[in-house]
Amino acid sequence: VAVLPVQATAAVDEAIAAFTGGAEMGSEGxxxxxxxxxxNGNTVPIEVNAxxxxxxxxxxxxxxxxxxxxxxxxxxxxxxxxxxRIRLAGTQDVIAxxxxxxGSFVKASQEVKVTIGGCGG
Amino acid sequence: MADNVKPRVRxxxxxxxxxxxxxxxxxxxxxxxxxxxxxxxxxxxxxIINRFTCDFNGVNVLEVAMEPAISTNPFFExxxxxxxxxTFTFTWYDDDGDxxxxxxxxxxx
Numbered sequence: 001v002a003v004l005p006v007q008a009t010a011a012v013d014e015a016i017a018a019f020t021g022g023a024e025m026g027s028e029g030x031x032x033x034x035x036x037x038x039x040n041g042n043t044v045p046i047e048v049n050a051x052x053x054x055x056x057x058x059x060x061x062x063x064x065x066x067x068x069x070x071x072x073x074x075x076x077x078x079x080x081x082x083x084x085r086i087r088l089a090g091t092q093d094v095i096a097x098x099x100x101x102x103g104s105f106v107k108a109s110q111e112v113k114v115t116i117g118g119c120g121g
Numbered sequence: 122m123a124d125n126v127k128p129r130v131r132x133x134x135x136x137x138x139x140x141x142x143x144x145x146x147x148x149x150x151x152x153x154x155x156x157x158x159x160x161x162x163x164x165x166x167x168x169i170i171n172r173f174t175c176d177f178n179g180v181n182v183l184e185v186a187m188e189p190a191i192s193t194n195p196f197f198e199x200x201x202x203x204x205x206x207x208t209f210t211f212t213w214y215d216d217d218g219d220x221x222x223x224x225x226x227x228x229x230x
Binding site for chain 2: 042043044060063064065067068069070071072073074075076077078079081082083084085086087088118
């Protein structure tokens with residue numbers, strides 16, 4: 001079981017605050033699909049979906065730098081969803097936060113167990 | 122650093138007006154994270170694609186800000202609405218200033 005060093009959790013809070021401005025986050029209206037167990041941390045498939053969202057921010061809470069990506073949806077996005085592949089340094093929580101048009105935020109998270117870390121070194 | 126960068130995009134050839142289509146994009150790129158060390162223990166500098174955009178006839182579909190935690194050969198799958206015939210433009214922005222572009226035509230009947 002990995003215990004995050006204090007700086008790492010602070011970096012996660014900072015990254016999230018940079019996106020939300022410190023706003024409270026609900027939990028309805030966003031889904032994050034990630035594998036429970038990822039054998040290879042170099043390429044972990046994830047999918048986010050938050051109907052109606054303006055943007056979705058993805059954070060890997062246990063990575064050396066927690067930010068992963070921000071999806072900004074344009075007028076021709078048919079769904080506020082997307083899939084990509086990410087690196088995870090080890091077992092950790094992956095967090096997705098959506099900004100809704102009314103300025104509210106919703107959050108989903110899932111723990112991914114990583115067998116082989118994806119940050120080299 | 123940006124050797125052999127090759128975008129690959131999958132877009133349907135045709136659609137009906139207003140149809141929702143699925144787009145898949147992949148671009149070959151190391152996405153050097155800046156966390157790895159070489160054999161001598163020196164940190165290998167970060168060199169990634171940091172931004173991706175998809176537009177249709179000049180209207181935005183998706184823009185993604187990317188960090189080093191995006192895997193080698195960045196892959197995205199997403200959905201777009203096609204109101205009329207036209208061109209999808211896909212653009213990737215490299216840390217080193219290079220910009221890679223790919224376009225796909227779609228016919229709306």
